Amino acid sequence: MSKMNIQKTILNYKNQIAFLSLFLIVIAFSGHYLLGLEKLSQIALMIASIIGIIPIAIQAYQSIRVKVISIDVLVTIAVIGAFVIKNYEESAIVTFLFLFGSYLEKKTLNKTRSAIKELTEMAPETALKKMSDGMYQEVSINLVEVGDFLQVKTGSKVPVDGKVIEGEGSIDEASITGESVPVNKKQSDHVFAGTILENGTLHIIAEKVGEDTTFGKIIELVESAQDSKSEAERFIDKFSTFYTPLVLVLAIIVYLIWQDIELAITILVLGCPGALVIGVPVSNVAGIGNGAKQGILLKGSEVIHDFSKIDTIVFDKTGTLTIGKPVVSSVEYYGADLKKTLGYLYSIEKESLHPLAKAILDYIGEPATNYRVLKNEVVKGGGIIADIEGIRIVVGNQKLMIDEHIELDQKMLEDIKNFELKGHSIVLTAVDNELELLMCIKDQIRPDVKKQLDQLRKQGAKNLIILSGDNQGTVGLVSKELGMTEAYGNMLPEDKQAFIKKLQREHKIVAFVGDGINDSPSLATAQVGIAMGNGTDVAIETGDVVLMNSDISKLPHAFGLAKATARNMKQNIGIAIGVVLWLIISLLFSEWMNMSIGMLVHEASILIVILNGMRLLKYKRKPTIRWKSSI
Template sequence: MQQYVLSKKSKITWISGMLIIIGFFSHFVLKNVWVSEGALIVASILGVAPIAIQAVQALKVKVVSIDVLVTIAVIGAFLIQNYEESAIVTFLFLFGHFLEQRTLNQTRSAIKELTEMAPESALRQMEDGAFEEVEVDAVDEGDILLVKTGAKVPVDGTVLSGEGHINEASITGESVPVNKTAGAEVYAGTILENGTLQIRADRVGEDTTFGKIIELVEEAQDSKSEAERFIDRFSKYYTPAVLVLSFAVWLFSQDIELAITILVLGCPGALVIGVPVSNVAGIGNGARNGVLLKGSEVIHDFSRVDTIVFDKTGTLTQGNPAVAEMEFYDGQAEEVLGYLASVERESDHPLAKAVLQEIGETTFSIVEDTKVVKGGGITAQVNGHRVAVGNAALMEQEHVLMDQKAQADIRRFGKNGNSLVLTAVDGELKILMGIRDQVRVGVKKDLEELKQLGVKNLIVLSGDNQGTVDVVARELELTEAHGNMLPEDKAAYIAELQQQGQIVAFVGDGVNDSPSLALADIGIAMGKGTDVAIETSDVVLMNSDFSRLPHALGLTKATARNMKQNIIIAVGVVAVLMASVFFSEWMNMSIGMLVHEGSILVVIFNGMRLLRYQLNGNRRRSGYTTSSSNEVVKTPLRTL
């Protein structure tokens, strides 16, 4: 019976409202007191039923809830035959709860949208080679799937064949479609806007990126921040205190109506709901914008961060070596580049891949008598010419003459943090290339935004040599730069910063970053990093989009401010109402309840503003967009 009554709470609300209208219409228009009082009595009894049930349930677990206060107040008003007050109080309380739930559901719309995006079926290749539609739960790792135009990608996987543009907004928050070809990664829940793809299932079910997003955000919304825990403790003692105050007022004044009014006005509804709605809205905004905030506590801690420590490779930089600078030493550039590409095709060294990527299409020659010089490079015969490709030590070994300009270029390239690739043909230096891991597109602007948000220290820690780290630090204008650091060194440095009283966030993406991510006050993982890093972190930037970091910090600061605003509104309204009871003539139960329910809606709508939050100067507004691919932006190449 109790569950049935509670399930019909919305209908009871509207019926009570209609009865109140009938009651007042009969009293003021029809002048029929019996019909008026009858309607108000039924409205009072009907309306208090679900409130009283919830009050009893709360008392069973030794909690004096808001429902207890309202139930006592309504019964008291009913007993003193103040039927208008009892009916109006129950209706306003139920109507406020109805609006509250409806509004809160809107703040959870980000999660609802995500779950609705979850794919339900997939086209799986059968043994005879044909594709058959199956439920997505039936797909196993390694299965070959077909995705057609307009369909959702059912799993995380790798494109085997085909080409198309995929909308990855559900994963990254970026609405610009991304081109996918053979070898590219695709994610469950994204939509193929055109083309046809055959993919191999790499991760299925809850293990997909999409599945983890839903799981993490739902867990985050269920968690409680320090402010929420404080309010829970406060309410635990505050509500009984209101009961005691009401009883004391009645004891000394013998004014039962005044005592009942205090019960109604003392309900801390806005205080209880204000902080959770801010957290839910903040987490929902993050989910829509490619930022996973793992809980309300994360919001509180992240908003106070004053020091951010970065890993270098894969975080501040692309993680892929590329040619950054180049010098030519004679006019036969095209021919020599062909020789260089022909030799580098014989090597699987990462620097060789960077050189080939830079040269692109060229004329290849037959390579003979190839020799790998350990720690130096490679030599070979190409079209009758002796070609040497490697570092300065190899050039010296090959007796390659280098004039003062070449030596100055080598020093300059080295100072800029480059790995050097020199190419000599028949003992003459022809090309000097500087290869280094490139800084991510737009990172410097992102770091400037972090400073504007109040971050005082931006520090990079890396296992690379100090010279390379210094180059990145100078380019990005970081506060400190430390190289040659092992994972344990990074963790020790973070612990030292914390001992100095700094609130530290660490941003990384690798397994070796996990200790630092766990130790820092806030661990921030790049979404394409390792599973260990993502699981250890408190915040995940989906698709490894560094530009989400300023938005995440700005969002948590806005959410923390919003919580404080809601607390001030809630406490202020209760204080004003209580003061009005004792120092004014106009305050009564109905007016008090109306103001009380209004304050609940005010804090809810204030919290919902976070759903529309965008960082000032956001790139989407200014027309600046970051690439969702791993394209490398190079400095202009100087040619002699």
């Protein structure tokens, strides 16, 4: 086995070495204090020191090779020095603390993300291609070229970006637009790879294939955004760039002046910041533990650091600010026999592929009478014209009513205008050329979401922005109701990602909140991606913060917790550095400081930073104080 392979193998078992070192330290202390076996204690501490220093020394060697004096170098020299002067207790404990601190941090930082793999698996692998004999045959997606004729059946994924040349069906485009309402597709309409045909059969011509499809671009965008994110760097590595050489130089100077090797080694031992090694990870673990209890997943210290500095939060609308399930919100009746009109509408919508049909059916429920629809004509962009028992029924929008010469009086026109201004989708029903029913359908805003947004503003999120694939009118109304800073509709995944990059160029620190596959590029591009827990697995894997059960009310707690955790880290860093400076100054300019006292202070400082970090487990967001007007 080569030297590099041996080093790699040892580093792979670094966590096991840390816990073996702890086991030996426990044996040593038990042997010394409980059994009085001094020799056993010394041997156990020596072995713990030797096995513990090996992975640290390897890392020190690797950093020196690239001309970096890391904290590993300082720890290695200090442990070897303590071992040389036979202070095995110090050498064993220092190695364990360093390895254990590394273990805690990596446990929280190294969250494997499988977003690319999952996206790739969700991409269609086969397609029904029209062959030279006119028959359709299932082939690998790699064999499909631009211009090929393809068939898509109910329940299948659309294999390419293309145009419908024959057939009609309802497609779930959530993977592209993020909108939960299925879209009806007919001849000449465009379809996208990765979307799902819920019902019907479509014949399409391929216009974009493979990586050129919209879905393929989403995969590429997520990959490039994740590659652009640097790996989390520990503070102590950055700090060591000047701290480690300073301690080494100080130890050398002391030795040259006083010719006291023990004093020089003691400086290295006291200068080894054990509290610094453990302080940051314990803050992370406590903060992450608090979040987990509240249904919040924070993926590592870098996420916490970035999240605490956020000044701009961008929201996807559907499934994030809104529930994502359209419902009938208002109804106006104009006719005399409303029961029969609802029966007609139910019978027609039951056979309909219209995206809003389910909301209508849910509202009406099973009527007493089901009518047989003799004729059912779908009018593109308008609605449906049906014949029931010789009675002409027209269901659709205002334009269809005008085209079919159905008279709308002043009140009806005012009702339509008022509801549209409030962001409703309007479905009108006319019976024998008389308008009988107006039905309003709307996606509901999540309860108390405005209160949560107000709290985010108070916590420092200056800009709250909506980006959505929905139409601008609806997005604008939601924005106005919630008091958002900006709102933009009709946005595809690449548009959202480009907008976030624009904000970042303006030096804003951006968090993006979303739940769909289409949100993955934005989740990966933003400094902090916040995924709703009930969203897709890809969105969750790509996100840095996950709100379990899609509870938007947890977002202010998560934001406040990140700020508290970042503060706690700084406090622990300050304590650790302050203790080390005080120890070294006391060693050089007092008579009472020695290695034993220094060791005791070290252990006390470690306990202090651990207890300080543990305070985060009890963190609760302070309730907002609301002042009541006396007027």
